[in-house]
Amino acid sequence: MRGYVKYAFEPFAVTVDLAVLTLRAGALHVLLVERGQEPYLGHWALPGGFVLPDESAETAARRELAEETGLADVSGLHLEQLRTYSEPDRDPRMRVVSVAFAALLPDAPEPRGGGDAAQARWLPYDGARPLAFDHDRILADAQDRVGAKLEYTCLATAFCPPEFTLGELQQVYETVWGTGLDRPNFRRKVLATPGFVEPVPGGGARLTGGRGKPAALYRAGTATTLHPPLLRPPREGRSA
């Protein structure tokens, strides 16, 4: 039956592509690199690269994440496999199967070009289209997935620094979903979910808008799923 002889089948190159998302100035931003060669010369693309012979896709993704962001420690960042893109014609040069990942960053230091020659930059989520290859699709899939997971997981804290206010957490939801939320109700839902957030021991507080009452600080809790879920407000235009 299945011949496992090396090279009996056309070999595939296996790469990872990263949709690295963060929040800057209240807007969703993506880490992109400008292509310096054909095809898609001059287009923006998702950062990524080959999976090395002794790496899993996850390992390769975290290595690329460190290289492209220039961050010293990426071990705490949220990195999650999205899906694999394997259309035969997705790279015109050869057969490339790409495992796509979504990564979520709390703050957004301007990336320092790491090992790679191409400089990476943060761009607004809606800017810079069309991207190279099928990266528009990958990026859209990443945003879909993240938006959906905010509903029933504690993923939102991955966008926040180690200590954050409930207002900042709410902004994550509002920015990714593109909707407004009622602050009192949001607060209650979050605090009613055990393990979602926990108050910082000292009971610290921080001034957010320069004015107003300082907000209490929280840390991410240990829970990973949300019961009950924090559902997106239903889009208008129901077929009632």
Place this chain on the structure above:
Amino acid sequence: MRGYVKYAFEPFAVTVDLAVLTLRAGALHVLLVERGQEPYLGHWALPGGFVLPDESAETAARRELAEETGLADVSGLHLEQLRTYSEPDRDPRMRVVSVAFAALLPDAPEPRGGGDAAQARWLPYDGARPLAFDHDRILADAQDRVGAKLEYTCLATAFCPPEFTLGELQQVYETVWGTGLDRPNFRRKVLATPGFVEPVPGGGARLTGGRGKPAALYRAGTATTLHPPLLRPPREGRSA
């Protein structure tokens, strides 16, 4: 930067693995093949095979599904990418990256060995462990995913024949979740979701248990997501 020269990097074999699930006699069953060679000789494994040079992983998965089940038409079956498994040591012979899929079947005809030599068989979900390679993990991931998607999508109808009763639909939920559901409430929730199911035009009915009132027949509707979701009853043992 990235050298795209063929064979500049160790090539990977790319395969698909299928977790084909169905309901038989009120229990979840999986399609498995018995391995006829080392490694894992004699162990059960998920069906699967190589992605051919001109195929996407999705195309390869549907081809394998047809071959292994022996079904004439697999075009209507639910097939969904799960994730990709790429640990360097997952196959002791060579580097194999596998894109895993979950497939859902309504009924369970005993598989006729298709193009492949190894005979495929339906086994109860909990039987036949441990499976070959990392297939235990893949299968567990498939069940997790399916169980979760029942909550907020119309996926349950993928386990049902073209015409089904609400009792049968409820059994899908109960079997996959391993819990009991209140029939009157289940019925109302399903019917209150527009596009989940629609009554069969003639208004047919079918006797289910040999006794009792014949149940009305429904078809799968056009909706794909459930609003509001049909949440799993919370496991006992909350930290109240």
Place this chain on the structure above:
DNA sequence: CCAAAAGTGTTCGATTTACACCCATGC
């Protein structure tokens, strides 16, 4: 004092749950 942001309380209606009850069929 005013504006702004955090935090608390309260109301009202929708949704969920739990259970009682009626209907149609085979034996």
Place this chain on the structure above:
DNA sequence: GCATGGGTGTAAATCGAACACTTTTGG
């Protein structure tokens, strides 16, 4: 008749959206 499974009704509890209100800060 009675067991079995389908289908309807309903009251109580719960949840969630909406919004008024108080608190704490900077100007």
